[in-house]
Amino acid sequence: MTSRSAGPAPVGADPKRVRRERPPDNPEIRKEMGKIAERRRRFGYRRIGILLERKGTTMNHKKLYRLYREEGLSVRRRRGRKRARSSRSPMPQALLPNQRRSMDFVSDTFGAPRRFARHCS
Numbered sequence: 125m126t127s128r129s130a131g132p133a134p135v136g137a138d139p140k141r142v143r144r145e146r147p148p149d150n151p152e153i154r155k156e157m158g159k160i161a162e163r164r165r166r167f168g169y170r171r172i173g174i175l176l177e178r179k180g181t182t183m184n185h186k187k188l189y190r191l192y193r194e195e196g197l198s199v200r201r202r203r204g205r206k207r208a209r210s211s212r213s214p215m216p217q218a219l220l221p222n223q224r225r226s227m228d229f230v231s232d233t234f235g236a237p238r239r240f241a242r243h244c245s
Contacts (some may be wrong), residue, residue, distance in 0.1 A: 153181060154195055165200040172197075 156179070160172050167175075169192035173185065218224040 149191060153183070154191060156181070157191060157197065158195060161195075161197045168199050169197070 153176070156176060157172055160175050161167065164171070164175075169189050170185070172192065173183065173188045176183065176188075215224070
């Protein structure tokens with residue numbers, strides 16, 4: 125929504141179509157957001173907003189999100205857990221009967237919520 129009290133509209137222009145100039149954003153807030161995001165990489169814009177409020181800077185959540193995106197800040201994604209490679213040593217051969225037992229596990233699904241599991245030995 126635009127303000128009509130920003131001054132007279134140019135001659136021949138509809139005052140409803142003339143937009144006022146946006147005031148410049150506070151660069152101190154941007155710097156502070158950057159510092160917080162650098163120290164706390166897992167904090168999103170909401171949590172950064174809470175920390176800014178603790179320091180005395182109150183801001184609309186929409187403006188906070190806009191500044192957050194314009195600064196290129198985002199939550200750093202965690203990488204997946206590294207799993208063991210297939211370079212494990214092979215199982216030793218059984219020299220006698222019943223020296224080693226193995227167990228198979230079979231599972232399947234019967235439609236959406238139902239799951240079937242069975243141990244086969």
